[in-house]
Amino acid sequence: MPFFKSFKTCFLIVAFVCLTLNLAAQSFMMNPYGCKDAVLLNGRWNAIIDQYGRGEAKKFFQNRKPQKNTEFVEYSFDGGLRLDVPGDFNSQLPELKYYEGNVWYQRTFMAKKDTSRRQYLYFAGVSYEAAVWLNGKKVGRHEGGFTPFQFDVSDQLVDGENDLVILVNNNRRVDGIPAMQFDWWNYGGILRDVFFVDRPRVHVHDYKVQLKKGFEDVIAGYVQLEGASSPQPVELSVPELNIKQQLTTDAKGRASFEIAAKPQLWEPAAPRMYQVAFTVGSDAVSDEIGFRSIEVKGSDILLNGKPVFLKGINFHEEIPQRMGRAYSDADAAMILSEVKALGCNFIRTAHYPQNEHIVRVAEKMGLMIWEEIPLWQGIEFSNPVILKKAETMLREMIYRDKNRAGIIIWSIANETDPSEYRDKVLTGLVDMTRRLDGTRLVGAAFDNMTYHKDVSTFTLEDRLAEAVDVVGVNKYMGWYMPFPVEPEKIMWDVAVDKPLIMTEFGGEALYGQHGSKDVAHSWSEEYQEEIYRKNYVMFENIPNLRGTSPWVLFDFRSPYRCHQRNQEGWNRKGLVSDKGQRKKAWWVVKNFYEAR
Template sequence: MSANSWCEMKRYWWTVGVILLLLLQGCSVTPMLKLTALDSGGSLAGKWAFLPSGSAEMPADNARWQSITVPGNWYTQGYDHHGVAWYRLIFTATTAPEMISTLHFNGVDYFADVWLNGKMLGSHEGYFQAFSFDVTPHLRSGENTLLVRVNSPLEKSEDFSLRKRLIKGIFSHHDTRPGGAWSERGQEKNTGGIWGTVRLQQSAQVQLVAQQIQVQPTQGLEQWLVKVDLGVFGTLPANTQLHWRIGAWQGNSPLRNTLLIPIANPKLWFPHGYGEPNLYKLTVSAVNNGKVLDSFERSIGFRKVRQSSQEIWYINDQRILLKGTNYIANQWLSEMTAADFRRDIQLMLGAHINTVRVHAHVTAPEFYRLCDEMGLMIWQDFPLQWGYQDTPVFHQQAVSQVSDMIRQFGHYTSIIQWTLHNEPPWDADWMQWKYPDYNPQQNKVLDQRLYQAASKLDKTRPIAAISSTQQHPWLGWYSGRWLDYAKPTKVATIAEFGAQALPDRFTLAKIIDEVSALPRSKVDWQKWEYHNFQRKETLDIAKVSQGKTLDEFITNTQQYQAQLTQLAAESYRRQAYRPVGALFQFMLVENWPSMNWGAVDFWRNPKPGYYALQRAYQPILPSLAWNKVSYALGEPIKLGLWALNDSFTAYPAAQYQVSLLQGNKRLDTQRFNLDLSADMHQHMRDYIAPSLAVGDYRIEATLHDAQGKQLSSNEYRFTIQPQQ
């Protein structure tokens, strides 16, 4: 054996030995990860090297890189980390003269600094925006090294929670975060990482970027204008033109930064249940001598949205009552696939929800695309939740990010409103009891600046500066009684109402380590509270009985949520346009393994509250107006009989039937005819029950069309108690 061969063999076995030793010591060793070739879309998805070092300094050559999947939040891959983490990837690319290459990131939480082949490309702040860099001068034919420093820090203790710095909404401070809103553990399970896709886009000579797309009516519902603001990059050959196509419409224009496209008589986009969610594909191409140099596509719809001064909504000039829910899909956005979003949208449509409030955050783009396709309207919040710093630097960053949100997501037809701040300090006087240094003017100037910036960018849909505490009644949870929802409201927009409910026992055991009994000790309750359960509100304000067993407690919380949900939803619907224009239950699903306000648990198992909402939101509903569920023996029982029809369809010569039952025994039935007109919300008459003995009863109401087909049904349960 030669000396060289012997040295090579020793080096080989020495390396193997070191790796084995490190593995035995629990160290992770990852070689330089490489993508040998990009796919046709230029995707850089796959395994990257990862270093959760916490240090902002460039990693040393001997750093012990680990492995992570991109896209993905780092917590979902076993890294319970906050602060700085490094990502590295070696990939192979090809370049050519006059080729333009752009590196695109579709979501990094929260600060990002990017280098390619040792050259710093730039930095970015914000978790939801897409951003990109021109890498043409730095990209090599062959191997390239991409390095990304991501920083998702904790808020400083002196700033959290009243003067936050990070624009992350519910991903940094909220009741449904791991640990809740107000505990010292409320920033755990960090949402950081490269959670969106990363890709390299290459094209010849020129690249087109859709900076903003707006669709607005210019004359009635017949004449429309599609405005496309373009970024045009590269060296343009002479005679290059823009070619555009929308469905059967197409045309050419000189290459410029704004493209104005008039469209006549398109098929309109309607919400689910009110018509078809018609969409068109917009294609814009840079063409030179018949050759397409670059192009992009977007789906757009033609939809007019308006809100009156009384906060009543009109879609394509048709009055519509918004029946909604609040929604946070998941604490870690990379966990949500298109199939997951589709399932959640189907849950919403299955409960007759026509509008979803994306609560105090911006979610993944796939959700908006599916809402466009499936006809679900969106009330979109900007990710500001409660209090933030009032500094020029923060104000400037917030204005920049709200502008990014509108430009990036504004072409989605399903978005019908922007709301810029949820419960800001200047509108939340409850904060005076929580913060000794509460300032009743905090963030007011910030919200004025956000509203001014947003209003300049988008004139096609309503914009609300805030979601006000006045719009969040929370009766029977943070104040008052759940039966107070039977009283009239003076508020036109109900942005939040609801109550917590425990999931079923099987699900609860997955959340709280095989729980089998009611919590008894302080440690037991701390586990529940970490998973968002609110003990004071449940036991002291809602006065839900624990019962003697865990099963009884689960049942009691679920029945409470269901009763409150149905009463509130029906009461607000009966007040449609007098004054209610919109109502939003809080909330559809639980966004991590927790037990909070979801009508559906984290694993998407509906609770009774979901079915109560489904019943109350039926487009056609024989609504029963009541304000109590227990009567003394001999006390008169009177219910209001209402006919509600949110649809655009009339049903002349319909029949209303109401029956009183005890068990399976029918004690009384009354019927009357009515003309059920479109968009009708009317009190028809009252039902007075006959004298009843002590016991449990229910009233069933149905609506049938002229042919006898049942359109809808409803029920109300009550008890007659012995006289005291």
């Protein structure tokens, strides 16, 4: 292909993606959970399975019903399938277990049209793509299954009953994030909460409240109003700190602030949270916010100025006993109670931003968090479309969770192969992360270490490792790679001037299956237990080790896993089985953390 044609094609692709993203969902409001004018639309929704993708051509979004005796309509939302929202569709009907494709959702809700106010539909997460119609009119679309989006529906809303239709598609795509193959279940559906939000025309849209970087006695941030065309008075209050500050926005509705205060700092042993509220006119938003500092000094991670060792665990946003996505406070409590029982102070919400219930409950329980976007293997970094999508997902993740003290590390990728395109894209994302939020650390997880047999040493040469603050290492010694020598003889020379976290390690075992601790294909608890013991011996030779995060807390569903006897569509690396039973390795990890 001639250069001009190639360049022109790439330019048109990028231009199209930019246009699509810009015309998609609007910047979503901060924290609808703390807004008094937000109404949940959760519950049982009507649904149609559209396997052949004919719904748009047939105009399912109009939700037509026959008006004359001579008319008929070849679809109907009434009297058929009903699905729970929030919830994935794969776990709600046996026929949908492996389904990938279109599902239409429909429900009605009552509202009062008021031209003096602004009305929104807010979706906390829909996988993977969503197109939304209200009263037969398209209001927008969104791509990405793990971050919120919203639409202003003030013009489409009617007084009384409103008809809401959503087309959801979870097809895996070469240019999707994640891409075609990933080691977890491809759950589709309206996975998280849905809100109808009716607010004053001038209202609080966004805010940031955190410690000023480098200070423990200054609270800094901003508030951004929507609908303001002139300076507006905004009240910021933090009653427990005796703060009641009157702010005045600029003509664009923004006000920045710095306030002297001495909050008790958030930490795992005492996760202190403060009630923070913004009020403008009749609109008010409240939030629970903690204050802490996080930084790197040499190879140490400093929380509130003191070195901390991250005693972590990975888990998916999944309830294994239900074989479906987690979506509620109760689900968060179930997962995180097992995390705390293990003795953790740190979690890695692999491999995507998990729902706000999990993030907020974890924060209140004193858990530090590594949160990442789903750039997981197999990503076509040479495709210009990928960069725009990755930037959007990163921006949405940071925007949603910037006030969460529990989050200490933003991760931009997991197990990606170095290349010219990959290095350029990911180092660009590192820079972008620091521009968006300079108060947290930036990390990535690597699996491309090299073992040098002559000196029994692992090394890592990767431009991305040089760019991040914290290096995560995924290495399954004893599982995907046998120990080449005794564990105590293996040395590590990886990013020695930076903190290193063993972000993944472990092996598979079927709960209740017993066998030799020396035979990998026994799939026994004893072999998994021995893997952990040997890894902890090896970790003593990592001078800059500042945390561990075994893979994984619970067995989880994955089409990757095809061993008919021992996996049956499950990744069995869990310390806890899919039925909630603790394996022998659980106690090895527990004892390691108790000794730290």
